[in-house]
C-alpha cells in the first residue's frame with residue numbers, strides 16, 4: 126500500500142466500539158428515534174426543540190466517549206503513507222482525537238454549529254454550549270439561531286469536489302463500518318473501482334454494496350484493522 130494513493134471512507138461502525146450507536150444495527154432507530162424525526166430539514170422545521178435536544182445530547186455524549194483501536198490504526202496508516210485521504214460520514218470527532226491529522230467530514234460535525242442567517246459554522250463546545258436551550262451565533266450583528274452543523278437526509282453532503290478528486294485518483298479505496306445505505310457515500314466505492322482502484326471492506330456484516338469490493342473482511346473494525354494495517358504496510362516494506 127506504500128506509494129499508492131489511498132482513500133479511506135469510514136461510517137458509524139468505526140465509532141461503534143467507542144460506544145456511539147450506529148442506526149442500521151438497531152431496527153432503523155438512531156438512539157431510539159426514527160431518522161426522519163431528527164435528521165431531516167422537515168424535522169427541524171416541524172419540531173426544532175426535539176431536533177435540537179437530540180443533537181445537544183449527541184454533542185454532550187462526545188465528552189463521554191474515547192477513540193477506539195480502529196481510530197488509532199487509521200491514524201497510524203495516515204502517518205505511514207505519503208498520500209492518504211480520510212473521509213468520514215461520522216459527525217463525531219473521534220478520528221481527530223485518535224490522532225488523524227486531516228479528516229473530511231462529509232456529513233458535518235457535532236463540535237460546530239451553523240448560523241441559520243449567514244450559513245457560517247462556529248466551533249461551540251464550552252459547557253454553556255451544551256444545554257437544551259437554543260443558542261445564537263456570534264457572526265451576525267443581530268444574532269441568529271444556530272442549527273446543528275449536520276448534513277441531514279435530503280441535504281447535499283459537504284466537500285464533494287475534494288472527495289471526488291481524491292476518489293477518482295486513488296489506487297486503493299478502503300471502507301470501514303458503513304452499511305452502504307446512505308448516498309452518495311455508498312457509491313464512492315463504485316466510482317473508485319470504475320477508475321481502477323483496488324477496493325477493500327472492513328465491516329461487521331455484509332453491506333448492501335458488497336459486490337463492489339475486491340476484498341472483504343467481516344468483523345469488528347477495532348479488532349481487525351490494526352492487524353490488517355500491519356499486513357498492508359508490511360507487504361511493501
Ligand code: NAD
Pocket residue numbers: 135136137138139140141142145146147148149150155214215216217232301302303304305306307327328329330331332344345346347
Ligand atoms: P450505519 O449505521 O448505516 O451502518 C453501520 C455499519 O457498521 C453496519 O453495516 C454495521 O454492520 C457496521 N458495524 C457495526 N459495528 C461495527 C464494528 N464494530 N466494526 C465494523 N463495522 C461495524 O452507518 P453509515 O453507513 O455510516 O451511515 C449512516 C449515517 O449515520 C451516516 O451518514 C452518519 O452521518 C450517521 N451516523 C453517524 C454516527 C457517528 O457520527 N458516529 C453514528 C450513527 C449514525
